[in-house]
Amino acid sequence: MEPAVKETIQKEIDRLANKDVYIHLETTNGAYASHFDESFFSSGAYIRNANLIYEHGKITGNGPFRVGLKLNFGWVYAEGITHFEVDEKERLLLAGHDFSGKLAVALLISETPFE
Numbered sequence: 818m819e820p821a822v823k824e825t826i827q828k829e830i831d832r833l834a835n836k837d838v839y840i841h842l843e844t845t846n847g848a849y850a851s852h853f854d855e856s857f858f859s860s861g862a863y864i865r866n867a868n869l870i871y872e873h874g875k876i877t878g879n880g881p882f883r884v885g886l887k888l889n890f891g892w893v894y895a896e897g898i899t900h901f902e903v904d905e906k907e908r909l910l911l912a913g914h915d916f917s918g919k920l921a922v923a924l925l926i927s928e929t930p931f932e
Contacts, residue, residue: 818900818901818902818910818912819900819901819902820899820900821876821880821881821882821898821899821900821901821911822901823876823880823882825901826876826882826884826898826901826909826911827875827876829901829903829909830874830875830876830884830886830909830926831873831874833871833874833909833926833928834871834872834873834874835870835871835872836870836928837868837870837928838868838869838870838871838926838927838928839866839867839868839926839927839928839929839930839931840864840866840867840869840886840893840924840925840926840927841864841865841866841867841923841924841925841927841931842862842863842864842867842893842895842923842924842925843861843862843863843864843865843920843922843923844860844861844862844863844895844921844922844923845859845860845861845920845921845922846859846860846861846921865931866930866931869886869888869893870888870889871886871887871888871893872887872888872889873886873887874886874887875887876898880899881896881897881898881899881913882896882897882898882899883895883896883897883898884898884911884924886926893924895911895913895922895923895924896913896922897913897921897922898911898912898913898922898924899912899913899914900912900913900914906927906929907927907928908925908926908927908928908929909925909926909927910923910925911923911924911925911926912924
């Protein structure tokens with residue numbers, strides 16, 4: 818993945834707007850490692866292959882970024898985006914890494930389901 822480039826990400830968000838897409842959205846603050854420190858409260862959220870159509874999307878901020886997708890019935894958003902990639906399947910992969918390099922948030926958008 819490369820450091821997030823606001824203009825490039827916005828073009829990719831626009832490319833996938835008004836299409837039938839699948840999203841993967843995940844957040845974690847260390848849920849996978851919470852057993853090492855019982856005083857640490859871990860939380861997270863996970864959804865995979867949610868099928869939707871978003872009307873438009875926007876990347877905002879000066880970095881880390883916030884990406885929001887406007888649905889006809891609400892919003893999907895991810896905050897803390899620091900990196901991105903468009904892979905060989907033309908999927909938009911967005912990630913936010915914390916100061917130690919660990920994944921904190923991921924928002925993936927694809928025209929085909931994730932495996």
